Amino acid sequence: MAKKPKIIIIGANGMLGQALLKRFKKDNKYEILAWDRNEIDIGDEKSVNKKIFAESPFIIINSAAHNAVDQIEEDEENYALAKKINGDGPKYLAIAAKKSGSILIHYVSDYIFDGEKDSYLETDVPRPISRYGETKLAGEENVKKNLQKYYLIRTSKLFGAPAKSEKAKKSFFASMIGLAQTNKTLAVVDEELSCFTYVDDLAQATRKLIEKKFPFGIYHLVNEGAETWYSALKKIFSFTGLTAIEILPVPASNFPRPAKRPCRSILKNSKFPKLRNWEDAARDWLENK
Ligand SMILES: NC(=O)c1ccc[n+]([C@@H]2O[C@H](COP(=O)([O-])OP(=O)(O)OC[C@H]3O[C@@H](n4cnc5c(N)ncnc54)[C@H](OP(=O)(O)O)[C@@H]3O)[C@@H](O)[C@H]2O)c1
Numbered sequence: 567m568a569k570k571p572k573i574i575i576i577g578a579n580g581m582l583g584q585a586l587l588k589r590f591k592k593d594n595k596y597e598i599l600a601w602d603r604n605e606i607d608i609g610d611e612k613s614v615n616k617k618i619f620a621e622s623p624f625i626i627i628n629s630a631a632h633n634a635v636d637q638i639e640e641d642e643e644n645y646a647l648a649k650k651i652n653g654d655g656p657k658y659l660a661i662a663a664k665k666s667g668s669i670l671i672h673y674v675s676d677y678i679f680d681g682e683k684d685s686y687l688e689t690d691v692p693r694p695i696s697r698y699g700e701t702k703l704a705g706e707e708n709v710k711k712n713l714q715k716y717y718l719i720r721t722s723k724l725f726g727a728p729a730k731s732e733k734a735k736k737s738f739f740a741s742m743i744g745l746a747q748t749n750k751t752l753a754v755v756d757e758e759l760s761c762f763t764y765v766d767d768l769a770q771a772t773r774k775l776i777e778k779k780f781p782f783g784i785y786h787l788v789n790e791g792a793e794t795w796y797s798a799l800k801k802i803f804s805f806t807g808l809t810a811i812e813i814l815p816v817p818a819s820n821f822p823r824p825a826k827r828p829c830r831s832i833l834k835n836s837k838f839p840k841l842r843n844w845e846d847a848a849r850d851w852l853e854n855k
Pocket of ligand 1: 578579580581599602608628632633673674675676685702722723725729731732733751843845
């Protein structure tokens with residue numbers, strides 16, 4: 567029997583990692599290795615080389631990252647960690663992928679853009695306005711510099727089943743649905759227009775990218791439709807029947823946070839079939855969660 571192509575999913579306990587695992591395991595077509603912190607530290611070159619060279623996979627999918635946007639901004643230790651995990655990690659993975667002949671898939675964030683344009687194409691020049699964005703951009707550049715066989719997938723505002731790992735932060739929707747159980751009113755920022763994206767749809771698109779042999783390069787993979795935090799939450803609450811709770815739109819200045827966010831960071835997908843509208847994706851998630 568022919569050997570199945572081997573795929574390593576890194577960050578497999580995370581929100582996206584879990585969805586990737588589910589999507590790629592589905593039909594038993596691949597040999598899947600699901601790794602998280604206990605199996606590999608992507609910020610440590612030796613750990614990366616030892617683990618990747620032992621397997622020489624067909625594809626490495628890296629969904630591991632340090633995503634604590636505000637802690638990275640205000641705390642030097644967190645910033646150093648983000649530089650290692652978000653910046654150096656993808657470099658080590660790209661170099662190891664090149665040596666073992668693997669394809670690398672790596673995820674990047676809309677926070678690499680400054681928010682001054684209405685929307686951003688794959689070819690627009692990034693200009694991060696936070697340390698988190700800066701470290702994610704460093705990761706992207708390190709992959710481009712060290713490998714040809716890569717897919718860099720930029721995405722934004724993920725939602726879906728929660729991460730298995732304890733440290734991972736909850737998605738915005740999950741946190742707000744939780745708060746709605748004990749609050750009558752919620753003030754929510756009516757700014758930062760961007761695209762909410764369902765991790766299951768992103769995992770499905772990732773698989774399609776590989777199986778339909780799309781050209782290597784940068785992709786913007788998000789569900790269609792742009793929302794602020796407030797406008798999206800209003801819809802989520804109406805889908806879930808949480809209509810008794812009052813949601814108040816407020817400016818971002820009501821919640822001062824250490825890291826700046828782009829005021830608009832709509833990722834335009836011009837290279838891949840459009841993902842479905844985010845509302846349909848959200849209804850699916852809510853029905854199946
Ligand atoms: N979440 C969003 O809204 C969003 C938006 C745009 C882009 N993205 C990007 O999408 C990707 C997936 O995000 P996500 O929200 O699914 O992340 P997540 O839930 O935080 O999961 C990340 C996983 O990576 C693990 N990890 C962290 N450092 C590691 C290391 N050094 N070595 C190995 N594993 C490590 C984490 O373990 P611990 O929990 O133990 O640290 C966690 O299980 C990331 O690249 C992220 O930057 C996310």
